[in-house]
Amino acid sequence: MKSVIAENLVKTYDKGKVRALDGLSLDVEEGTVLGVLGPNGAGKTTTVRILATLLNPDSGHATVAGIDVIKNPSKVREVIGLSGQYAAVDETLTGWDNLTMFSRLYHLSPTAAKKRASELLEQFSLTDAAKRSIKTYSGGMRRRLDLAASLIVKPKILFLDEPTTGLDPRGRIEMWEVIQGLVKDGTTLLLTTQYLEEADQLANEIAVIDHGKVIARGTSDQLKKEVGGERLEIVAEAKDLNQVAEIVGKVSGGKVLVEEGSRQVSAPVTTGSRALIEAVRSLDDLGIHPLDIALKRPSLDDVFIALTGHVAEEKKSEELDAKEKRGRRK
Amino acid sequence: MIKYAISDSLIITKRQLLQLIRVPEVLIFSTIQPVMFVLLFRYVFGGSISTGIPGVDYVQLLMPGIFVQTVAFTLAGTAVGLAEDMQKGLIDRFRSLPISRSAVVFGRTLGDGALNIVVLAVMGLAGYAVGWRPSSGFFNVLLGFAFLLLFGFAMAWVGVLIGLSVRSARVANAAVFIAVFPLTFLSNAFAPTTGMPKALQYFAEWNPVSTMVAGCRELFGLQNIFGVTANSWPSQNPLEMSLIYMVIIMAIFIPLSVRKYINTASK
Numbered sequence: 388m389k390s391v392i393a394e395n396l397v398k399t400y401d402k403g404k405v406r407a408l409d410g411l412s413l414d415v416e417e418g419t420v421l422g423v424l425g426p427n428g429a430g431k432t433t434t435v436r437i438l439a440t441l442l443n444p445d446s447g448h449a450t451v452a453g454i455d456v457i458k459n460p461s462k463v464r465e466v467i468g469l470s471g472q473y474a475a476v477d478e479t480l481t482g483w484d485n486l487t488m489f490s491r492l493y494h495l496s497p498t499a500a501k502k503r504a505s506e507l508l509e510q511f512s513l514t515d516a517a518k519r520s521i522k523t524y525s526g527g528m529r530r531r532l533d534l535a536a537s538l539i540v541k542p543k544i545l546f547l548d549e550p551t552t553g554l555d556p557r558g559r560i561e562m563w564e565v566i567q568g569l570v571k572d573g574t575t576l577l578l579t580t581q582y583l584e585e586a587d588q589l590a591n592e593i594a595v596i597d598h599g600k601v602i603a604r605g606t607s608d609q610l611k612k613e614v615g616g617e618r619l620e621i622v623a624e625a626k627d628l629n630q631v632a633e634i635v636g637k638v639s640g641g642k643v644l645v646e647e648g649s650r651q652v653s654a655p656v657t658t659g660s661r662a663l664i665e666a667v668r669s670l671d672d673l674g675i676h677p678l679d680i681a682l683k684r685p686s687l688d689d690v691f692i693a694l695t696g697h698v699a700e701e702k703k704s705e706e707l708d709a710k711e712k713r714g715r716r717k
Numbered sequence: 718m719i720k721y722a723i724s725d726s727l728i729i730t731k732r733q734l735l736q737l738i739r740v741p742e743v744l745i746f747s748t749i750q751p752v753m754f755v756l757l758f759r760y761v762f763g764g765s766i767s768t769g770i771p772g773v774d775y776v777q778l779l780m781p782g783i784f785v786q787t788v789a790f791t792l793a794g795t796a797v798g799l800a801e802d803m804q805k806g807l808i809d810r811f812r813s814l815p816i817s818r819s820a821v822v823f824g825r826t827l828g829d830g831a832l833n834i835v836v837l838a839v840m841g842l843a844g845y846a847v848g849w850r851p852s853s854g855f856f857n858v859l860l861g862f863a864f865l866l867l868f869g870f871a872m873a874w875v876g877v878l879i880g881l882s883v884r885s886a887r888v889a890n891a892a893v894f895i896a897v898f899p900l901t902f903l904s905n906a907f908a909p910t911t912g913m914p915k916a917l918q919y920f921a922e923w924n925p926v927s928t929m930v931a932g933c934r935e936l937f938g939l940q941n942i943f944g945v946t947a948n949s950w951p952s953q954n955p956l957e958m959s960l961i962y963m964v965i966i967m968a969i970f971i972p973l974s975v976r977k978y979i980n981t982a983s984k
Contacts, residue, residue: 441809441812464813464814464815465815469809471806475805475806477736479736492728492814492820493814520739520740
């Protein structure tokens with residue numbers, strides 16, 4: 388069953404001059420995580436805002452849990468949780484105030500709201516900070532509170548818009564653990580990110596978007612394969628390079644690349660770990676001890692460059708970026 | 718449905734009152750300012766403006782003027798508060814919740830209206846301290862304050878529309894100032910309108926701030942002496958005219974604001 392379906396979404400700003408979404412389609416299988424990967428201004432936030440009923444598309448249609456987001460937005464709101472790029476909690480209030488308020492707005496009784504607030508604070512390791520103003524929270528704590536606020540009624544489908552943008556490495560890893568915990572409990576998750584590593588870590592499937600369109604999708608492995616197969620890479624001492632190149636050539640059958648400077652020999656291989664074992668055996672027979680030997684698969688960075696022709700970073704088009712931001716009322 | 722619409726609004730109002738408890742500075746400063754106005758006008762202008770009526774000093778006329786000015790500025794708080802919520806993404810979160818579409822704006826205007834109770838009470842005490850003595854009896858004074866609160870509530874709805882229309886809290890603040898400041902001064906609030914050029918006199922006479930001020934003066938036991946420049950209906954019937962204005966403001970701005978709230982999302 389598909390929990391989220393988006394078909395041909397188009398959204399323009401400034402009377403059609405800026406196309407934030409240009410026929411975007413995607414879907415998320417129930418109980419899985421789809422990572423929407425793309426640079427700033429690619430249309431990630433716009434997509435999430437449409438699916439979370441905050442924005443109407445110019446054309447196209449979308450369903451969440453089988454409910455039409457344009458025709459029946461209030462029904463959709465009952466089954467989703469949304470946690471945005473900017474921690475949308477009331478900073479002047481405490482963590483406790485925020486969670487009880489949002490619980491009440493989800494129509495829990497006062498008693499149930501208090502109970503749920505303590506549960507969530509506990510779950511997200513915020514109990515100690517419960518009575519402190521959000522202003523005193525670290526970036527990671529804020530994000531966790533924001534996420535907690537979107538989980539009050541245990542939504543079936545969760546949208547996370549760049550959940551770790553702006554967090555330090557520790558905050559990011561903590562957030563990942565929290566998200567992985569949710570996924571284990573069976574929540575369907577659509578997550579946007581501009582971090583390739585994050586999509587790799589958290590998502591079952593990845594949709595790469597650029598200029599408001601999905602330009603590739605698949606598992607992280609599939610995407611990597613699409614870009615090119617594995618390479619055998621050996622770093623050895625300078626005196627051994629020739630012999631190593633010979634061995635690599637035999638194992639690979641492809642074009643061998645020797646980089647004298649980094650003393651690295653590499654070549655494409657098709658037989659996976661077998662090639663690695665073969666190479667190790669041959670090296671051992673000759674008594675050569677390589678400094679490093681590895682089977683390298685292309686990283687998602689390589690994938691992104693191969694697909695879009697540019698690195699996954701802020702796009703030059705500042706205008707589009709500004710529109711996107713205005714769309715989300717930054 | 719209706720039950721939720723009301724309880725959702727009240728939860729939003731509660732949030733605002735909670736903010737005042739968590740950050741008491743807001744409340745302190747929003748009361749200091751009007752009190753400062755009371756003192757400044759009382760002692761700076763009080764000596765040089767004559768009421769023209771023996772036995773009635775300036776402060777009696779001034780207090781209703783400052784009350785009205787203060788509640789008229791309610792919309793500043795509303796506009797800035799909403800613009801901030803918008804900027805910070807809180808409005809997005811509220812909008813992704815299964816709550817009544819008008820709860821956020823209704824809750825907001827109620828909260829800002831409630832804040833006026835505190836502000837007016839403090840101002841009233843400050844006024845009393847500098848010689849303001851309403852002479853109309855307890856019931857009429859209470860009615861006067863109720864009148865002021867209603868006006869503040871109506872103005873808050875103007876603030877909702879401004880707050881949701883501008884792009885940042887700063888802009889909201891500036892926009893409100895430009896809109897409201899002239900209104901409060903092109904009126905009978907602080908000085909007789911008779912000194913103004915003819916065209917301004919007419920404007921001042923029909924200005925809702927003037928009718929409010931005149932209405933409050935009546936309720937606090939004074940003749941409406943500041944600004945009867947013609948025998949026009951608003952200056953003869955300030956209370957009725959003020960009520961009509963409030964109904965008009967709410968009839969226009971409540972639906973507009975609610976629609977704006979719903980549509981800002983789906984543009």
